[in-house]
Amino acid sequence: MLGSLCCALALLRANAPFMRPASASAPSTEHHDVLRTLDRAAPFTRRGFFRLTSGTALTFGTLPALAADSSLTSSRRYAPLLSGPFDVPSAARATVREELVAGRVWTFDQVQGVIYVHVPVRMTVVKLDGGGLFVYAPVAPTIECLRLLSEVEAVHGPVRHILLPTLALEHKSFAGAFANARPKAQLWVAGAQYSFPLDLPLWAQGFPLNTKLLPNEGEPPPEWATQLPYRILGPLEEKSGKFQEVVCFDTATSSLLVTDLVVGIPTEAPAIVRENDERALLFHSRDSPADSPVKTTEALTIGWRKICLFALYFQSSPLAVTVTPDGSLLGATRFFRSAFPAEVPPDARALGWYGFIPWSWEPNWPDAFEKLRGNGKPLVAPILQVAVLNREPAKVLEFVERVANDFAFTSIVSCHFEPRLKAGPSDWSAAFDFLRKQPIGGSTARKPLPEADLAFLRSFEQQLVKLGSIRPAAPLA
Secondary structure, eight states, rough: HHHHHHHHHHHHHHHHTTTTOOOOOOOOOOOOOOTTTTSSOOOOOOOOOOOSSOOOOOOOOOOOOOOOOHHHHHEEEOOOOOTTTHHHHTTTOOEEEEEEEEOOOEEEEEOOTTTTTTTEEEEEEEOOOOOSSSEEEEEOOHHHHHHHHHHHHHHHHOEEEEOOBOHHHHHHHHHHHHHSTTSSSSEEEOOEEEEOOOOOGGGGGGGGGTTTOOOTTTTTOGGGGGGOOOOEEEEEETTTTEEEEEEEEETTTOOOOOOOOOOOOOOOOOOOHHOOOHHHHHHOOOTTTTOOOOOOOHHHHHHHHHHHHHHHHHOTTTEEEEEEOOHHHHHHHHHHHSSOOOOOOOOHHHHHHGGGEEEEOOOTTTHHHHHHGGGGBBBOOOOHHHHHHGGGGHHHHHHHHHHHHHHOOOOOOOOOOOSEEEOOOHHHHHTTTTOOOSOSOOSSSOOOOHHHHHHHHHHHHHHHHHHSSSOOOOOOO
């Protein structure tokens, strides 16, 4: 079903500026004052993850709701130069700012997703000791986002440096436009940037002319690296594309900034998911097509937890698909005929997507969520475990150990899911035990993900191997 489409583009995606998949994100009919700052003295919470994967060619979508406040909706619209796998030009997206460390670190959350599988995508802003601000993984520079950023700049100085730490298009598509919104800042990009089907120069990929490739480790670093030293994974290369990620260590706050490599799964819906469009949570709160949505705190929590299962597994074991596509035209026809069941009640149909719900949930889905969450410990996204990092386990583990040995961090700030994980080098290293013959995590480490929940991804990974898109997994290190 949807998962196969997502995975297929996942391994091509990153970097195809000529591909323009569609998003179903629509502006909410309920708007609140997003200009508030969710200042928090307590040091932890966050997004986990996420991930290399994503993208879908599904183009049918929900009709945009009429916004209660047209000026606010206008401030949330953005027309990207490169449409990311979750985005279309002019799709409205809210921005929620949170102060993670008082006067030092701020996050700016937006959402990404299709079929209401809305998860946070996050930009992190760090105060530089020499004055001004450092931006890690910029998000869409909407009017609202830039206004929230300006409030921080008014107190702590202007943005001086911007880093695109990945090749992934859902991050890459914003970097050029964001840099143009702060033209006095220097944009740095992970060094293996490329495009598909033609490998274009940086300026032709939408980056400003003065964009600089981030120096490799061992080369003279940028001035900001004194406070924010970095380590680089990759590129890991396959026929279908590349994976590269830059992680930074903020010495002032002992925070490790990561993009997709690890995430933490929160038990409750992040503020941005509710702010952007609460219908996403109601849509996924249902167990079967005949269920009506009920707006309660419990239902919103249920909706979020099912979103996590969708986003990270695509098709976990408790998800029962009514008709599974078999790759044929007839199979696809049967699937879409089953995807809009007549028993969907009007109040559920009104949520959007024309009553699309080709699945139901088995009663044991909460157990699958708890095993995925792993008591909130750092998680490497399943698609990275199954189809990306395990192609070169020795290379990945060498990088993991360099980060663990070189940086004495006490928290991890990721671009997805939980904004801030209370985790140190040993927790970070243990998250990659799936690559080791002999796990090092011990009794307190998160347990391996259930094979039943990974079955869909493993099956698809084998299809990619047979097609020659990716190499077979290498032996464990």
